[in-house]
Amino acid sequence: MTMSFLRRGDRPAPSAEALRLVSVTKVHGAGGENAVTALDGVSLSLRTGSFTAVMGPSGSGKSTLLQCAAGLDRPDRGIIMVDGEEMTGGNETELAKFRRRRIGFVFQQYNLLPTLTVAQNTTLPLRLAGRRVDRKRAREILAQVGLADRLHHRPDQLSGGQRQRVAIARALVTEPSVVFADEPTGALDTRSARDVLELLQDAVHIHRRTVVMVTHDPVAASYADAVLFLADGRLVGRMDDPRADAVAERLAHLGDEVPIGRPLADGVRAGV
Numbered sequence: 001m002t003m004s005f006l007r008r009g010d011r012p013a014p015s016a017e018a019l020r021l022v023s024v025t026k027v028h029g030a031g032g033e034n035a036v037t038a039l040d041g042v043s044l045s046l047r048t049g050s051f052t053a054v055m056g057p058s059g060s061g062k063s064t065l066l067q068c069a070a071g072l073d074r075p076d077r078g079i080i081m082v083d084g085e086e087m088t089g090g091n092e093t094e095l096a097k098f099r100r101r102r103i104g105f106v107f108q109q110y111n112l113l114p115t116l117t118v119a120q121n122t123t124l125p126l127r128l129a130g131r132r133v134d135r136k137r138a139r140e141i142l143a144q145v146g147l148a149d150r151l152h153h154r155p156d157q158l159s160g161g162q163r164q165r166v167a168i169a170r171a172l173v174t175e176p177s178v179v180f181a182d183e184p185t186g187a188l189d190t191r192s193a194r195d196v197l198e199l200l201q202d203a204v205h206i207h208r209r210t211v212v213m214v215t216h217d218p219v220a221a222s223y224a225d226a227v228l229f230l231a232d233g234r235l236v237g238r239m240d241d242p243r244a245d246a247v248a249e250r251l252a253h254l255g256d257e258v259p260i261g262r263p264l265a266d267g268v269r270a271g272v
């Protein structure tokens with residue numbers, strides 16, 4: 001990697017809130033006989049410049065949480081605020097605009113466009129948002145993720161780890177308030193996974209982005225500043241400065257826990 005990254009413990013000063021969820025509920029198939037409550041009154045608050053992992057058993061609602069928090073899906077109830085601005089109001093066009101301005105995504109399967117070059121994939125969100133494409137900035141950001149010499153390659157000429165680094169550059173190019181990563185290391189070998197996780201750490205600790213990452217992997221989660229644990233659509237625990245072995249241990253006992261947080265006057269739960 002070409003970037004250095006700060007040691008854990010070198011935290012930014014306490015600051016503004018990047019993401020807030022208030023009593024967010026999502027029912028898949030609402031009204032039908034197969035309705036599933038995937039999120040059940042989830043409230044949380046994440047500060048700007050934090051790196052949070054979301055973990056929980058299969059079916060606990062992690063992807064649904066990410067999709068709702070990122071504005072890719074709409075909750076049935078509750079409020080989502082990004083940088084103090086409510087995302088949950090408005091129509092589809094407004095929501096898409098909001099997302100393009102404020103949100104970045106990294107997916108497990110990269111989701112790069114195969115016919116575009118690395119540089120073109122990276123700047124695509126700027127073009128979609130009708131913003132000026134600053135090629136120098138794109139080159140800089142690709143250099144930061146170690147791909148300065150791959151600008152004109154196409155995705156099928158890259159390794160999985162390199163593709164995911166393009167996806168990170170693409171997520172960061174718009175300088176979003178929050179980057180959501182859904183199993184970003186799920187398809188990678190150990191070494192490439194470490195590179196990707198270090199880049200996400202850099203985005204947080206050097207560039208003060210806010211990252212929320214869903215993962216099944218306790219080692220990946222240990223790169224975050226904190227882990228939130230979900231079970232049955234509810235937040236049931238939080239671990240600061242997570243170590244992989246402690247995360248694995250907590251995951252193994254998740255079913256034993258009760259939802260955390262006592263409702264506060266404004267409806268936000270304490271402790272999350």
Ligand SMILES: Nc1ncnc2c1ncn2[C@@H]1O[C@H](COP(=O)(O)OP(=O)(O)OP(=O)(O)O)[C@@H](O)[C@H]1O
Pocket residue numbers: 028029036037038056057058059060061062063064065
């Ligand atoms: N489109 C859908 N229609 C019906 N039910 C759904 C839909 N999407 C998710 N669910 C259900 O909602 C619950 C939460 O799903 P979700 O995908 O958010 O869980 P997850 O924690 O991300 O799981 P995994 O770790 O297996 O990816 C599950 O019971 C799932 O079956």
